[in-house]
Amino acid sequence: MTTVEPSLSKSSLVEQRQVLRARMRAQRELIAQRLTPDNELPNDYPRSKTMRFLTQHSGLVSSVFAGAATVLVGGRYFKSLSTTLSMLRMVRAVAANRARH
Known part of the structure; x- marks a missing residue:
């Protein structure tokens, strides 16, 4: 045994x-x-899935950031800041147009 x-x-x-x-x-x-x-993903920039999402859906991302800024900073300040930035863009465009002609 x-x-x-x-x-x-x-x-x-x-x-x-x-x-x-x-x-x-x-x-x-x-x-x-x-x-x-993954073999099916291209080896181009950006490689990370997060950065691909951020670059391919820029409108969605910017609206989310704008909403978050409005909540965190305050609506009045953010609206005045966005108005100021848009005015600066228009002034730059006019200045660039005058410089060309």
């Missing part, structure tokens, strides 16, 4: 080791798949 028990426990340990190795191999493959970049 004593000779059978060690062989069973050894085969059991060998089987357990094989199962554990298979699990670890599968887990490593899964991690490698998650860490490799």
Whole structure:
């Protein structure tokens, strides 16, 4: 009986080791798949998904920032600041137009 028990426990340990190795191999493959970049995404600038969203949806992003600025700073100040900036843009455009002619 004593000779059978060690062989069973050894085969059991060998089987357990094989199962554990298979699990670890599968887990490593899964991690490698998650860490490799997606092939369908172009390798252009910007690479991060956040920056792609910000650059491709600039209107949405600017309206969100404008809303946040209105809430944080105050509506009157933000409106006067945006009016001042638009007036400065018009003055620059007129000055640039006069410089050309």
